[in-house]
Amino acid sequence: MNMVSESIVKDMSLAPNGHLKIDWVKEHMPVLNRIRERFEREKPFAGLKVAISLHLEAKTAYLAKVIQAGGAEVTITGSNPLSTQDDVCAALVEDGIRVFAKYNPDPAEYKEHLIKTLETRPDLIIDDGGDLVSILHSERRDLLGQIRGGAEETTTGILRLKALEKEGKLEFPMVAVNDAFCKYLFDNRYGTGQSVWDGINRTTNLVVAGKTVVVVGYGWCGKGVAMRAKGLGAKVIVTEVDAIKAVEAYMDGFEVMPMSEAAKHGDYFVTVTGNRDVIRKEHFEVMKDGAILSNAGHFDVEVNKVELEALSKSKRTVRKDIEEFVMADGRKLYLLAEGRLVNLAAGDGHPAEIMDMTFALQAVSLEYVNKHYQSIGKRVLNVPYELDEMVARYKLEALGIGIDKLTDEQKAYLDSWVE
Structure with missing residues (x-):
C-alpha cells in the first residue's frame, strides 16, 4: 500500500530531519529497543491493525515503529494540535506507517484526523486523553465492532474511562498505563x-x-x-x-x-x-x-x-x-x-530516557490486552505488576545497576506469621 497517498501530513520533504530525530531517541531508549527485538522475533500483532493517538513527536514515532515491528499495520494521529512535529510525521510515512496529523490544524481538521485514524478499523488502540475512546463511544459507534482493547496514557484519559466504566458504557478493556509505577513515579514526576x-x-x-x-x-x-x-x-x-x-x-x-x-x-x-x-x-x-x-x-x-x-x-x-x-x-x-x-x-516533551519506560509499558500492555481481551471483560485494568517490574528491571540492566535478591529463608520469613 502507498502510505504517502493514504496519509495526511504537511510536507514529505521534511522527512530527512524527522528520521534524524527518531534515530536520536532510539539511541536513548534501551528498554524499548529490547522489547522491539522480541517483537521482531515473535510478531505478537501479526495481522492486526493498531491505531495510536499520542503527542506526535520523535519518541512517540519510535513507539509506533516498535508496534509495527511486532507485525501490526499502524495508523497514528496527534493528541494535541500544537505538539505534532511535521518532520516526524513525514518520516513515519516513509517508514510505512499511515499518518493523519499536522502541526496546528484547526479544530475541524484535528477531529477529522482522529476519525480517519479510527476509520482504518483497528483491532487495538493506544489513546492519550481519551479522544479515540470518546469518539468510538459517541458519534462513531459503528467502528466499535472489532476493537479488542487498548491502553491509555494519561490521568485525564483514565478519568474519562472510569466514568464510562462506572456508567456501564465501556465497550472494551483499557489498560490504565498512567497508573503504573514506572509511569507516574518517573514520567509524571x-x-x-x-x-x-x-x-x-x-x-x-x-x-x-x-x-x-x-x-x-x-x-x-x-x-x-x-x-x-x-x-x-x-x-x-x-x-x-x-x-x-x-x-x-x-x-x-x-x-x-x-x-x-x-x-x-x-x-x-x-x-x-x-x-x-x-x-x-x-x-x-x-x-x-x-x-x-x-x-x-x-x-x-x-x-x-x-x-x-x-x-x-x-x-x-x-x-x-x-x-x-x-x-x-x-x-x-x-x-x-x-x-x-x-x-x-512549547518544547519537545519528556526526555527520551523517561519515555523509554512509559512507552515500553504501552507496548507490553497492548500485547497483554491482545492476549487476554476475551477474559478481561469491558473494564479499566491496571498494568499487571509483573510487566511494571519487568520494565524497571530492564531499565536497571541498561544502566548497569544490580540489586539484591531475597534468599529462600527471607522469602519464607516474609510469608510466615510466626517468628
Whole structure:
C-alpha cells in the first residue's frame, strides 16, 4: 500500500530531519529497543491493525515503529494540535506507517484526523486523553465492532474511562498505563518536572531564581514541577483541593494556600490538575503585572482563556508561543502556548530516557490486552505488576545497576506469621 497517498501530513520533504530525530531517541531508549527485538522475533500483532493517538513527536514515532515491528499495520494521529512535529510525521510515512496529523490544524481538521485514524478499523488502540475512546463511544459507534482493547496514557484519559466504566458504557478493556509505577513515579514526576521548565524557559528566556512559582495541583506531575522549580531557585506555592496532598506539599517544604491568595503572589503559574477553570476571572483580577500563565494538564481548559480575553482590553503575540493580555488597569498577563501543554506545545516533551519506560509499558500492555481481551471483560485494568517490574528491571540492566535478591529463608520469613 502507498502510505504517502493514504496519509495526511504537511510536507514529505521534511522527512530527512524527522528520521534524524527518531534515530536520536532510539539511541536513548534501551528498554524499548529490547522489547522491539522480541517483537521482531515473535510478531505478537501479526495481522492486526493498531491505531495510536499520542503527542506526535520523535519518541512517540519510535513507539509506533516498535508496534509495527511486532507485525501490526499502524495508523497514528496527534493528541494535541500544537505538539505534532511535521518532520516526524513525514518520516513515519516513509517508514510505512499511515499518518493523519499536522502541526496546528484547526479544530475541524484535528477531529477529522482522529476519525480517519479510527476509520482504518483497528483491532487495538493506544489513546492519550481519551479522544479515540470518546469518539468510538459517541458519534462513531459503528467502528466499535472489532476493537479488542487498548491502553491509555494519561490521568485525564483514565478519568474519562472510569466514568464510562462506572456508567456501564465501556465497550472494551483499557489498560490504565498512567497508573503504573514506572509511569507516574518517573514520567509524571521527573519527566513533567523537567520538560515543563524546558518549555517555559526556552519560550520566555527569563530567570526563574528568586521568582514565585504557583503550582496548581500536587499530584505526581505537580510534585515534579514544584521540585524542579525549587531546584531552579524559585519560591514555590502549591494550591490543592485534596487535604492529604496539601499536607504532603507542606511537609515537602512548600507554602500551601488557596488560589484566591496565591494569585496575588505568583510570577509563574503552572496548572497540573486535569480539571477545568482552576485559574479564572477572580484570579486574573488580582495577579501581578507580568504574571506568566502556563498549563501542563492534557486539555487547554485549566486556564480559563475565555474569561482572560474578556477581561483584557487588548491581546497580541509578543514572542513565539507567548500571548500578551493587557488588562483594563494596564497590567499585562502572559499566556504560554495558548494554554495547551507547555512542555509539548512549547518544547519537545519528556526526555527520551523517561519515555523509554512509559512507552515500553504501552507496548507490553497492548500485547497483554491482545492476549487476554476475551477474559478481561469491558473494564479499566491496571498494568499487571509483573510487566511494571519487568520494565524497571530492564531499565536497571541498561544502566548497569544490580540489586539484591531475597534468599529462600527471607522469602519464607516474609510469608510466615510466626517468628
